[in-house]
Amino acid sequence: MSSDNTDISYDPADHYDRVMEAWALLLGAELHYGVFDSPDQPLVPATAQLTNLMIEGAQLEAGLRLLDVGCGSGAQACQLVEDFDIEVLGITTSQVGIDESTARAKSRGITGATFELRDATANGLPDNSFDRVWALESSHLMPNREAFVAEAARVLRPGGRFVMCDVVRLRDIPFAELRERRDEFALLRAAYGSARMEPIEFYADQARANGLVVDQVIDLSEPTYPTFQRWRENLELHREAVTPALGEQGVDEFDRSLAVLEGLWSENTLGYALLSASAPA
Template sequence: MILPNTSQNAAAVADHYDELDPVYRRVWGEHVHHGLWATGRETPTKAVEALVDTVGNRLGLLPGEACVDIGCGYGSTARQLAVTRGVRVTGLTLSDEQAHYAATHPVPEVDIHLRDWLDNGLTDASADAAWAIESSEHMVDKPRFFAEAHRVLSPGGRFVVCAWLAETDASGWKVRHLLEPICREGRLPSMGTREEYEAMAMAAGFVIDSYEDVSRRVARTWTICARRLVKAFLVDRETRRLAIGARNRFVLSIPRLILAYRTGAMRYGIFTLSKARENGAPREPGSSTQQESA
């Protein structure tokens, strides 16, 4: 597990996204995650939507199912899957700015909360499916991240995790100059490897149905972000202020991320997990009722 040389916590993660909100929406848009390219000819918008569609396909979402979006950002993934798959989604974010944005862009069957996943308040076995797109990295307690997902999912429930991963046995210079600074500047309490994620998922009770390394298909996200950031820096005063004087200096990590992908120091993996059914009985689609505890 890669650890930053300064401790990170949920408050630091929230502050990061709140302060950099204008930059993130200008550079990344409503979907604060990588794009997934199949042909290389897709627009960035189509690529980020393709990653969401991939998650929906891996989960096998059916109309009426109750779902949880762990670390939902601005709620764009939740909105897209609610509209295209007919599911009901509860999303959780640590960022007040993200929660406010989601509240001003409502769609039916999507409910966004300002709440820490590690203290989520959802009842046991209340969801049919869950996903975490690039949010597990921000979890202080990753074993508990998986344990909470297992608790909230009903028997037979499915879980997809899209994660920034460290290269297995990354060399010292990659850790010192790429991975540790990315964790520190991006407010990641830790960055795990594929093997560490699989071990934590199995310890929580999940079955690992599949894993796919899509690093090559997502890496161009960062060259696109770099170009957008340079353009924004030249024309937008707020972007210049945040790039130069913000407490959170994540913009410094963009060149590191480009190099981390090119050298293999960082990987991007999609895990498809499932919770065992009780007594082998099939789960009826949409049978769970997602509720919050009082």
């Protein structure tokens, strides 16, 4: 039995609505892991580096229409419109995320980025309506990852590209081990919400099953590892500011979760990967 069977209650919308403000202080405006050149590099250039790898995978050109799946607080959507002169629709299940994203775009005078409350596993968008589908660290939060990839492929135009990155599972976790380590996994759920990690090969297989051609899979497990220490440092800096939103218990859970994640990374149970694929022209 794999960790795929460990899922519990699913409500990422509720989770993100609750944590977004505090997480901006802990994780930064870009709500994702960093890719570090060295263990002591600051977080902001490292999160930017992960976004840059996504940009390379997406092969952006002016005038394209991109769907940002799990748009967070709109940081990447705004950046992509400004830097590449493309049009972006950001979707998320978090109303707080929509409000923050919309405010961010408005404050920067960006009209090419719009945001809608939509579930990526049944997005309701027309077939063949995007040149790029981009999912930066959102897939692990979806209970139905097959539907997520199928929807991504469905809305892509022929010749379009799909690019995603996320926390991934590097090995099967036997049921006995899951049971033994249930406190660790419960702590991660408390800190990050319900998540189901898949191997990156799972996403590659789903992409192929939906007619896409996978052209790149990058293992980023090692360069993402320093992320946890940067989050720990941010927690020390902002402990007082984030406590009203997260609560004493939430702060403690976030703090303790970092050592758990470092352990899972070090033993090659969890890691991080990026995948890009194209829709045949």
